[in-house]
Structures are given as structure tokens and as C-alpha cells.
Amino acid sequence: MIASLIQLLTGMAEASSLFLVAAGLTVIFGVTRVVNFAHGSLFMLGAYIGWSILSRMPRDPEYFALGVILAGLATAAIGAALEMTLLRRIYRAPELLQLLATFGVVLMVQDATLHLWGPEDLTLPRGRWLRSAVVILGERFPLYDLILIALGPIVLAIIWMIFTRTRWGTLVRAATQDRDMVSALGVDQRRLFTSVFAMGSGLAGMAGALALPEASANLQMDLTAITDAFVVVVIGGLGSISGAYLAALLIGILQAVGIIWLPKSTLVLVFVVMAAVLIVRPNGLRGRKLTAARGEADTIASIKPASPSLKLAALATLAIAIAAPFVIGPFALSVLTEMAIAILFAASLHVMMGPGGMASFGHAAWFGIGAYAAALPVKLLTVSMPIALLIAPIAAGMVALAVGALVVRLNGVTLAMLTLAFAQIVWAVAFQWSDVTGGDNGILGVWPPSWAGPQAMYFLALSLCAGGALLLRKMLYAPWGFALRASRDSTQRAEAIGLDTQRLRLTAFTLAGSAAGLAGGLAAFTKGSVFPTTISIGHSVDALVMVLLGGVQTMAGPIIGAIVYTGLFDALLLATDLWRFVLGAAIVAIVLIVPQGIAGLAKR
Amino acid sequence: MSILEVQGLTKSFGGVAAVRGVSFTVEPGEMLALIGPNGAGKSTCFNMLGGQLPPDSGQVLLQGQNITFLPPRHICRLGVGRTFQITQIFASMSVRENVQTALLSHHRQSWKLWRAADTHHITEAEALLYKVGLATQAARPSAELAYGDLKRLELAIALAGQPRLLLMDEPTAGVAPAERAGLMDLVANLAREGQMAVLFTEHDMEIVFSCADRILVMDHGSLIAEGNATSIRANPQVQAVYLGTAA
Structure with missing residues (x-):
């Protein structure tokens, strides 16, 4: 009983951390309708920036709070810059291309982080207050976890206040419902979107810095964070903040309690619950059926059979493929x-x-x-x-x-x-x-x-x-x-x-x-x-990138995409240490320049 | 025997009764118009006939066979074609491929895996396109068509199933006024030639009075009148619904 209460509290602390990351993602999605893969990267940057700030400061609680806020502000600024340089240009692109572009950003940030902070995990020297514990029912429970537990609802309340009590929040909610209408009412969409993106990114950055005392800043945390955040956001209902909190509680407690009951299956458990929720409630716990983001490019390219020149190119490729092993x-x-x-x-x-x-x-x-x-x-x-x-x-x-x-x-x-x-x-x-x-x-x-x-x-x-x-x-x-x-x-x-x-x-x-x-x-x-x-996410993304790179609307697309991506990947791996950065930049450039994929380019 | 017999069809959304106890029949070869002001329940009624919505009570009989809770694809197989208020076509295909896809489904060949789809039923597809006046557009990507032509294409797709009953939800909505009469004359001729019954909703009264053999009038979910153009025009209740009353 006592053990499970402690587990419950641990789960609630975990839930708060999950919520902070997921809240930013869901706010951004609600307004811009962009599924931002790079949200995990912003979380990671928040952790690294937070480390750089906090490790130079006195180890007192007030400085810790200041450092977390500074890390959040820095990440918000990075997020705003990202929105203005990249996302703004692709709001009308199909959602999978947006995803692909943000994945390019993930790769670039990974290499940039590696370059700036080095490959080692960075742990924060913990001050005395961070190590202290509170005795609950005879068990020692970390004080920091209690703070986290409180932080979730506090942030939820603050976001709720902002969204219901300020003009900006009202506009954001209106844009979530119908962004064209908001624009028709004379609201500057660009500033609205940038500010929403900055807010979401700031939340991710703060979450990253807050994760420091219990974990380290490391180069894998971006993908872990984005997967967790996706799960929470999807279970809660895309765009719903209260849903995100509920889902975070569900997942956090499930993980903490599940570790006792099914120590070897916690990973499976989370995704089974997600699958179950989505099969019963396809729009998530608190989500509504999404109204289409109006003005989206929903034209479906017509598909034509291969042209004679493409067939010729295919034959030539095949001939090279057959002759190649001999040379x-x-x-x-x-x-x-x-x-x-x-x-x-x-x-x-x-x-x-x-x-x-x-x-x-x-x-x-x-x-x-x-x-x-x-x-x-x-x-x-x-x-x-x-x-x-x-x-x-x-x-x-x-x-x-x-x-x-x-x-x-x-x-x-x-x-x-x-x-x-x-x-x-x-x-x-x-x-x-x-x-x-x-x-x-x-x-x-x-x-x-x-x-x-x-x-x-x-x-x-x-x-x-x-x-x-x-x-x-x-x-x-x-x-x-x-x-x-x-x-x-x-x-x-x-x-x-x-x-x-x-x-x-x-x-x-x-x-x-x-x-x-x-x-x-x-x-x-x-x-x-x-x-x-x-079976990793990375490998799934490889396939996704190949298809989208080549162009989803032609059968030649995925084939070209597979050849180019594998070739590019192996060539980059040999040529440079910064292969992730170059690959990411190439993906972003392709999305911006040829949104129909390489095969689409050949068709024009 | 009537082609379609609708008995006491009822549907509520939450507390709002959209359709209450609607009963009528459709006879072979007739053009039957279902009219009424916005919100009268016409589209709800239509969607229950086509299988898109399950009714709360009542039943729909197609030549005596109960089709009330069948899914749309089974209702189609029994000889009911339909067009939608907002045209639904296959935007990634050419005009002719749209019709070929419908013909392949009608001939139950949609699960064939080898021979290219666009080599099937070419003459039949072109004949249908000729009928609806799209013969010269056959090779164009359907996404490029003007809205009036999309309506024609949707009609050709529906006709590919050789329906005994064609349901058309606002067939001329969004079509240029000059084109409307032509489109509906075409449908009326097809109905008379093929002994196909057509049930359609329509807001353009000129079209309704000139094309329909019989007219049903709905208001607030119920049928309030039925008859030919002259009797409907003279019906005081219908006039009240459309023109408003002093009370």
C-alpha cells in the first residue's frame, strides 16, 4: 500500500514532466496544424542550455528557478527563429511534408548539439536542496519530485488563464478553430503563429531544463521526448491542453505502477494503452474531430503511368545495377x-x-x-x-x-x-x-x-x-x-x-x-x-523520408527516393562527421524547393 | 410495384427531430422532386435512403426488399445510384478513369490484380461520357474540370452502375443558371429512356416545376404536401412555408 502510494507519487511527478513537453506540442499543433517532430529537439536544447546556465550558477533554489526560466526563454527564441525561417514557408504543405521538414531540423540540431556540447552526457551537480527528501508515511520521497507534481497543475492553470483571460489567448483559441476566419477579421496571423510557436518551444525548453536534476542532458533525449510527447498528445486529443494533462497523468502513473507489476513490459504497456484509447476514442480522450485547417493544399495530383523517358531511365538503371557487381x-x-x-x-x-x-x-x-x-x-x-x-x-x-x-x-x-x-x-x-x-x-x-x-x-x-x-x-x-x-x-x-x-x-x-x-x-x-x-523509429523515418523525398504521387518516387537516400546517407557517412547536419539540411532544402519530391521535379 | 417505398422514416440528432415519420413511394421511370426550405430534413432523408445514415425508426424497401440498415455499397449493388450535394469524384484520376473505376466495380472486377485498369471498358466508359456531354473531356484530369462538368461526371459515375433508382441531392447546386435546365433535361431523358426512377432535391423552383413529374414538400422534418406542379403551386400550406404567413 505504502509502496504503491509512493509509486503513484512518482508517477505524478513523471506526469508533470511529460505534460510540460506535451503541452507545448499540442498548443503548436492546435494553431498551426504542424506536427512538429523538432519539438523533442527543443526539449533537448532546453536541457543543454539549462545545463550551461545552471552549472555556472550558485546551487540555490532561486537560482535554479531563474536558470530554468532563462533556458525556457532561450528555447522560445530558438523556436521563434525556427518558425520564421522554416515553418512559416510550409504551413500550406501537406502534413507529411511538414513532418519531414521538421525531421530534417531534428537531424541538424543533433549534430549542432554534438558539436557545441560534445558527446558526453552532462549531469548537473546537485545542490543540497535537490538531494533532500520528505518523509511520507515513513518513506523518503524526493522533494524535487513533489515540486514537479505541483508544477504540472500550476502550468496547466497558467496556460488556461492565458487562453481564457487574455486577448492573445482568445485569438489563439479562435485560430485553432478556424485560422482563415481569424485572418479575415484582421488579425496578423504571422505574429500569432510565431508567438504560439515561441510559447510551445519555451515550454519544451523549460521541461528540458527541469529534467536535469533527475537525468542528464544527452543526445538521445530528443527522440525519447518526442515519442513520449506524441503519445501523450494523441491520447489526450490533438490540440487539447487539459487532455494532454489527463493523458500525461495516465501514462506517468501507468509507467510508475507498471514497473512493479510488469517490470519487463512497461514499454509495451504504454503503447498498448495508447492503441486501446485510440481504437475506442479515435480523437483521443478530450479531442474533438479536427476541422480541416482551411486553405490547406488538398489537391491530389493525378497519377499518370511512366513516360517513355522514365521507362528508358529505369531500364538504364537496371542495366547498371546488373553490370555493377562485376566492376x-x-x-x-x-x-x-x-x-x-x-x-x-x-x-x-x-x-x-x-x-x-x-x-x-x-x-x-x-x-x-x-x-x-x-x-x-x-x-x-x-x-x-x-x-x-x-x-x-x-x-x-x-x-x-x-x-x-x-x-x-x-x-x-x-x-x-x-x-x-x-x-x-x-x-x-x-x-x-x-x-x-x-x-x-x-x-x-x-x-x-x-x-x-x-x-x-x-x-x-x-x-x-x-x-x-x-x-x-x-x-x-x-x-x-x-x-x-x-x-x-x-x-x-x-x-x-x-x-x-x-x-x-x-x-x-x-x-x-x-x-x-x-x-x-x-x-x-x-x-x-x-x-x-x-525496428527503431529512426528506421521507420528512413522509409518515410525515402518515400517523401522521391514523391508520394508516383511509383517511381519511392524507388528514386530509396536510391538517393541510401546513396546520400552512405556517401555522407564516409565524407563528413557532420553527416546528420548535411542530411537534415538537404531534407529541409528539398521540402522547401521541391515539395512534390524528386520525381515531381522530373515531371515538371 | 413501386421501385422505392419509404415507411415512417424518423431521425433525431440529439434533441432535434430532423425527419419525422416520412412515408412516400417512387414509381419506375418517374422524376420525383423532394423540396422544402433549408433545414427541412431533405438531406437527412436522402442519407437514410442511401445508407449513409441509419434511421431511428421506419424502413426503406427497394422493390419490396428491406434495405434500411444496409451499408451504401450493398444498396448500390441492389441498383441505387446517387450523387452528392458536394460532388464526390476521384480527383487523382482522369475523367474517363473515373467512369472506368465505377464500371469495374459494377462488373465486379475491382479485385483484379494484373491487367491495367484503364484498358477495361473503354467503349462503355466513352458512351457514358458522351451521354452526359463530356466526350471531349475524357482524357483530362478530373481535378481540372469546372464545377458544372464535375456534376456531369458524377452523374456518369452513378449511371455506370445501371441504377434502377438514382438519388440526386441538389444536382444543380453550384451550376451556372444557364446550364441547369440542360443538365436536368438530360437526367429526365435518361430516366424516360431507361425506365430509371430519379428522386432529387432541388432549390431552383423553375427546375422543379419543369422537370418533376411529382413533387414532395417537406418542412420541419415532415411531409406537408404531395402532388404535381400545378397542385403544389396552388397549395396554401406550401405557399405559407415558402413565402411566410401573416400569422
Whole structure:
């Protein structure tokens, strides 16, 4: 009883930290409708800036508070600059492109932070008051946690006051409902948006600084923070601040209590709860169905079959791909193999995202399931490679069918978040179920049989992946693909001509999962190993970037995207220490200059 | 037998009764107009006929078969086509591909995985486009069409299913006044040729009085009058609804 009360309090402290990050994200989303991936980066910057300030100051509570506020202000300024230079230019772009651009910022900030503060985790020397504890029911409970517990509701109340009692807050709420109307009433939208962004960023920065006493400033905290914040915001309902607080409480307490009951499954638990909430309440606990942000570019580019010149280019690429292994060295060959696999990985995501209209942030799940489904039978049952490569797509496809049956009726950001949630569950299973999966150490020695050397494996990967991608393309131009596209263009019209839109979406979901699973199986054999990182958010984002980079509206898009992204990635890795920065900048530049992707550029 | 028989259809949203106990029939080959002021419950009524909304009570019979709670796609398969108040087409496709997609669904070929979709039913698609006056636009991206042409395209899509009953929710809304009569004459001719019944809602009274064989008038969720153009024009209750009363 006492132990669980303490756990409850710990959970509430955790909830406050979660809320601070999530509040900023949800406020920004509500008004600008931008899902800001870089919010985690602002949190991280807040922590690093906070460290730089606090480690130079006396260790008294009043200086701590001052330092946190200064860190918040600094992050707010960075956020405002980010809004004015980048986001302002992409408000009318499709939401996935906005996401892609902010992900570019994530990469840039990672490298900038590494460059400025170095690779070591930075811990704050803690003053005496930070180490003190209060005795609650005979148990020692950290004073700082009590402060955090109070801080959540206080910040919630302050935000609520600002939003209901000030003119600025009223305008922000009005803009959340209908930003064109607010603009028509003569309000300067640009200043409103910049100030909202600054406020949200400031909250993230303060949260980062407040996290210092209990953790360190480190380079992984951006992605951890953004995932947690996404979960909280989505469970609470996009744009709802009180919802964010409720969700933060739910998640915080769940994590703290779950650690007692199910010590090995806390990661899974959070995402299972998120999935459950979204299936029951697709708009989150306190969210309302979003009114479309009016004026958004919602035109859907028409899709035309490949032009003769594109076909010629494809043939030439294929010819080069076939001839290449005879002239290049082993490293280049491994890069080419990686490219071939990336093509199928990206093409499968494209089927879902493009013609299927279902955005996914967790496509690596299927890739990972395929990889493990190929590797495990080899290790445990000494199954041969061809059979393992058959198991991979079947296993991934079957799981996709089961998951898809639950989620394909959802749309947009909610669906994207659920796929992310599912990928995190798969990742957690791979990571925590170490008896079978080897945990963090992965599964090693998944080598192909002796007849299949690197060259043979390359040709196998090329034929299966290029063949798979072509087959997907063929299906998209067949009646099934048209029916799928019809379901995306207008569900109402598609149903009115007799199409079963849910089933069409489910088949696309399953097919995409299965194809990604095959790519994963091939990856296991060409690398000789499988690690949980195959299922990481980073890997899902890789696929997303490839598709969006190439352009989501053509089948050539993901293929070009896969080749360019893999090539760019490997070239940068070799050429510079600052590869993340350059890659991030390249992504941002591409979104700003060619929002239709590279394939779209070629079409113009 | 009537094509459609609607019995005591009722629907409330929260405490607001949008449609209360509406009953009527649609006969083969007839142009039946459903009119009434804004908020009378016409669109709600329509959406219950097409399966987009479940009614609270009452039933809808299609040639004797109960279709009340069937999903839209099943109702379509039974021979009911429809157009929407705000046109719904497949914006990523060309004009002809829109119709081909509908034809593929009608011929139950939507699950074929190999032969390219745009090589199916070309002549049938072009014949339909010719009927609605879009023959010259077949190859254009449908997203580029003018609004009046979108309405025509939506009509062609609905006709691809060879409906026995066509439901049209405000078919001329947003169409230039000069084009309205042409569009509705076209529908009326198709109805007479093919013995297809058409039930439509409409705000343009000129269109209603010239095209409809029979007119139903709704107000505050109930049917208040039924008859031909002359009797509806002379009906004092209808006049009161449209022109207001001294009381």
C-alpha cells in the first residue's frame, strides 16, 4: 500500500514532466496544424542550455528557478527563429511534408548539439536542496519530485488563464478553430503563429531544463521526448491542453505502477494503452474531430503511368545495377545491396501512403518482423535460407492483417501514431524478450548458405526487391489499385459505387507489411544479423523520408527516393562527421524547393 | 410495384427531430422532386435512403426488399445510384478513369490484380461520357474540370452502375443558371429512356416545376404536401412555408 502510494507519487511527478513537453506540442499543433517532430529537439536544447546556465550558477533554489526560466526563454527564441525561417514557408504543405521538414531540423540540431556540447552526457551537480527528501508515511520521497507534481497543475492553470483571460489567448483559441476566419477579421496571423510557436518551444525548453536534476542532458533525449510527447498528445486529443494533462497523468502513473507489476513490459504497456484509447476514442480522450485547417493544399495530383523517358531511365538503371557487381569493390557492393532492399522497403510504404492514403510512422515494424521471422527459424530450427525468406513475408503479412483489421478505419495523424505505437511494441518485444530475440545483442550469424556469396546475395536481393517493387506497381495500375485510390480520393463516392473501402485498405496494409517483411528477411541474410534497431523509429523515418523525398504521387518516387537516400546517407557517412547536419539540411532544402519530391521535379 | 417505398422514416440528432415519420413511394421511370426550405430534413432523408445514415425508426424497401440498415455499397449493388450535394469524384484520376473505376466495380472486377485498369471498358466508359456531354473531356484530369462538368461526371459515375433508382441531392447546386435546365433535361431523358426512377432535391423552383413529374414538400422534418406542379403551386400550406404567413 505504502509502496504503491509512493509509486503513484512518482508517477505524478513523471506526469508533470511529460505534460510540460506535451503541452507545448499540442498548443503548436492546435494553431498551426504542424506536427512538429523538432519539438523533442527543443526539449533537448532546453536541457543543454539549462545545463550551461545552471552549472555556472550558485546551487540555490532561486537560482535554479531563474536558470530554468532563462533556458525556457532561450528555447522560445530558438523556436521563434525556427518558425520564421522554416515553418512559416510550409504551413500550406501537406502534413507529411511538414513532418519531414521538421525531421530534417531534428537531424541538424543533433549534430549542432554534438558539436557545441560534445558527446558526453552532462549531469548537473546537485545542490543540497535537490538531494533532500520528505518523509511520507515513513518513506523518503524526493522533494524535487513533489515540486514537479505541483508544477504540472500550476502550468496547466497558467496556460488556461492565458487562453481564457487574455486577448492573445482568445485569438489563439479562435485560430485553432478556424485560422482563415481569424485572418479575415484582421488579425496578423504571422505574429500569432510565431508567438504560439515561441510559447510551445519555451515550454519544451523549460521541461528540458527541469529534467536535469533527475537525468542528464544527452543526445538521445530528443527522440525519447518526442515519442513520449506524441503519445501523450494523441491520447489526450490533438490540440487539447487539459487532455494532454489527463493523458500525461495516465501514462506517468501507468509507467510508475507498471514497473512493479510488469517490470519487463512497461514499454509495451504504454503503447498498448495508447492503441486501446485510440481504437475506442479515435480523437483521443478530450479531442474533438479536427476541422480541416482551411486553405490547406488538398489537391491530389493525378497519377499518370511512366513516360517513355522514365521507362528508358529505369531500364538504364537496371542495366547498371546488373553490370555493377562485376566492376565494383565489396563495400560498394554492400551499398548496392542495401539500396535494393531499401527500394522494396520504400515501395511497400508507398503502397500504403500513396494510393492507400494511410500514413505510417512505424513501417519498420514489418521490416523488423520479417527480419526476425527469417533469422529465428534459421537459428533455432536450422531452416534453410529459401524457406526463411518465404516465412518472412508471410509472418509480416499475417501480423499486418491482424493489426490492420483494428486500425485501417482510422485516418491521418491518428493512424500514423497507431502504427508508430505498434512499431514501438514490436521494438520493445525484440528488446525485452531477450531469451528468444537476444535482446540488445540481437541475433548473430544469420549467414546465407555457402553457395550464396555477396555477389549472389546482391543478385537475389536485386531480383526479389526490384521484382517486388515492379509487381506492386503493376497491381496499383490494375483494377485493385484504382479501387484503392478511389477509396482514398473519396470514401463516400467509392462506397456509393459498391466498393468495400475498408477491405481494400486492409489488403493494401497487409500487402505493404508483407513486402516490407520480405525486405527485412533479405536484410537479415545480407547483414548476417538482426538487431532491435531494425525496428527503431529512426528506421521507420528512413522509409518515410525515402518515400517523401522521391514523391508520394508516383511509383517511381519511392524507388528514386530509396536510391538517393541510401546513396546520400552512405556517401555522407564516409565524407563528413557532420553527416546528420548535411542530411537534415538537404531534407529541409528539398521540402522547401521541391515539395512534390524528386520525381515531381522530373515531371515538371 | 413501386421501385422505392419509404415507411415512417424518423431521425433525431440529439434533441432535434430532423425527419419525422416520412412515408412516400417512387414509381419506375418517374422524376420525383423532394423540396422544402433549408433545414427541412431533405438531406437527412436522402442519407437514410442511401445508407449513409441509419434511421431511428421506419424502413426503406427497394422493390419490396428491406434495405434500411444496409451499408451504401450493398444498396448500390441492389441498383441505387446517387450523387452528392458536394460532388464526390476521384480527383487523382482522369475523367474517363473515373467512369472506368465505377464500371469495374459494377462488373465486379475491382479485385483484379494484373491487367491495367484503364484498358477495361473503354467503349462503355466513352458512351457514358458522351451521354452526359463530356466526350471531349475524357482524357483530362478530373481535378481540372469546372464545377458544372464535375456534376456531369458524377452523374456518369452513378449511371455506370445501371441504377434502377438514382438519388440526386441538389444536382444543380453550384451550376451556372444557364446550364441547369440542360443538365436536368438530360437526367429526365435518361430516366424516360431507361425506365430509371430519379428522386432529387432541388432549390431552383423553375427546375422543379419543369422537370418533376411529382413533387414532395417537406418542412420541419415532415411531409406537408404531395402532388404535381400545378397542385403544389396552388397549395396554401406550401405557399405559407415558402413565402411566410401573416400569422
